[in-house]
Amino acid sequence: MKEFVLRTKITQFSTVEEFAQSLELTGQDLILTSQFLTASLQVPQFSDVPRMIAEDYGRGEPTDRQIDAMRRDLPQNVRRLIAVGGGTIIDIAKFLTLDYPGTLDDCLSGNDEFTQGRELIVVPTTCGTGSEVTNVAITELTKRKTKKGLADDRLYPAQAVLIPQLIRSLPYQVFATSSIDALIHAVESFLSPQATVYSQLFSTAAIRLILSGYQKTAANGKESWCEQAEDFLLASNYAGIAFGNAGCAAVHALSYPLGGVYHIPHGEANQLLFEAVCRKYEQLEPEGRLTDLKHLLSEILQVPADQSLDALFTLMNTILKRRPLCEYGIRRDELEGFADSVIEGQQRLLKNNCVPLSKADMLAIYESIYNQ
Ligand SMILES: [Fe+2]
Known part of the structure; x- marks a missing residue:
């Protein structure tokens, strides 16, 4: 059998403000991003939206320890994550949409079942990952010293948001x-x-x-x-x-x-x-x-x-x-x-x-x- 699936709604905006205006924000939203991107997100609509900064939990590409620590701090009422960043941020956000009882290592080893706990909107800020439209997330498993991917349809973002203005300033x-x-x-x-x-x-x-x-x-x-x-x-x-x-x-x-x-x-x-x-x-x-x-x-x-x-x-x-x-x-x-x-x-x-x-x-x- 051959099939082709595109589950994620793809939208394009000229500015972050235009994107922010399009969202019907509620108290159940949370922005996940990197420290250096926070200046790009200074628009009035986002001023009251809680944020998590990935670097507060670890630097470099995602690790299971970093994601476990972020899960512990994720407010219980959050039902929609708005991930703004490159592949690292998007992968962390995908794992944070899932609920499971133990650690991420247990989950990826197949020991724990997981469910989808929240929706995901992704704004990629590099021109590489493509992860904003896939059902795959990847993390380093610290104990095993390798990376492991999870491919599951519950990881598809609901919406991918392309804002070319955000990537013009990339190093x-x-x-x-x-x-x-x-x-x-x-x-x-x-x-x-x-x-x-x-x-x-x-x-x-x-x-x-x-x-x-x-x-x-x-x-x-x-x-x-x-x-x-x-x-x-x-x-x-x-x-x-x-x-x-x-x-x-x-x-x-x-x-x-x-x-x-x-x-x-x-x-x-x-x-x-x-x-x-x-x-x-x-x-x-x-x-x-x-x-x-x-x-x-x-x-x-x-x-x-x-x-x-x-x-x-x-x-x-x-x-x-x-x-x-x-x-x-x-x-x-x-x-x-x-x-x-x-x-x-x-x-x-x-x-x-x-x-x-x-x-x-x-x-x-x-x-x-x-x-x-
Ligand atoms: Fe890749």
Whole structure:
């Protein structure tokens, strides 16, 4: 069976104030955001709405301990969360919509049943996550030193709110890592065996928008990216719709130990693996699904199909230079353990690989990017 689902209402506003005016706010609302975004939310409508600031509970990407502490402080009467932020904020908010008796670790281990306790409105403030339209949330499990995703229809946000004005002021590094994440969502969902003609419409549109934005950025200078802010935000949303249906795959799976153990930011960790995973697919199945991707890239980047992957990785490297794993302090003798943890914990993603990868293949991928 093939299906395509889009459960989240998608809205676009010019300003935060216009968005705030559209909400029928009650005493049961709560805003979840980051400290640095609070200035953007200073509109009269939000002045009485209680807030939780994620950094008060922990820095960096979400952990189960941080989310458990926030659950303890979440006022009992809250029935609607308004999450304003990047992937970290959105993932925390998704977990906070759920009710369960024990810890998040218990819940994700399948020991506790959960129910949906509150509704979620999401305002993404980066151009990468796509999480505003998916039913997936991801957290680090501190004791296990890895990341784990939960995919469940109760995690779909009720509403996704796109406000391009909010992302124009992103620091370049955040733009680069988040848009690369979106590009990888688009490519992994394009290649996925779960892809449908509908999901591929969104994957393809996202790839086109991001690569043409990168070409303009490469030609006009780094800071010119914000002239394409709306396109990058839309592309991220398209890619979210695509991977929400067709899934992400080996790039995301293999990057999780790098995020979980070495806290490499999600988009950057994905870029470390992206080229090596594509090259492995190419080596194992030269005439497989990758051929369709090469033809699409060839058309967008205006190069012959057999040079299109080279052109893609060269362009991505101008946006964010990929560094070898050894520069992050990773030891070579850890790589086999990474492959084992991926096989043990990331089957949700590995089932979407366009070519099955063995443990030896995964180890070869890590080895190939260790020194170069
Ligand atoms: Fe991602």
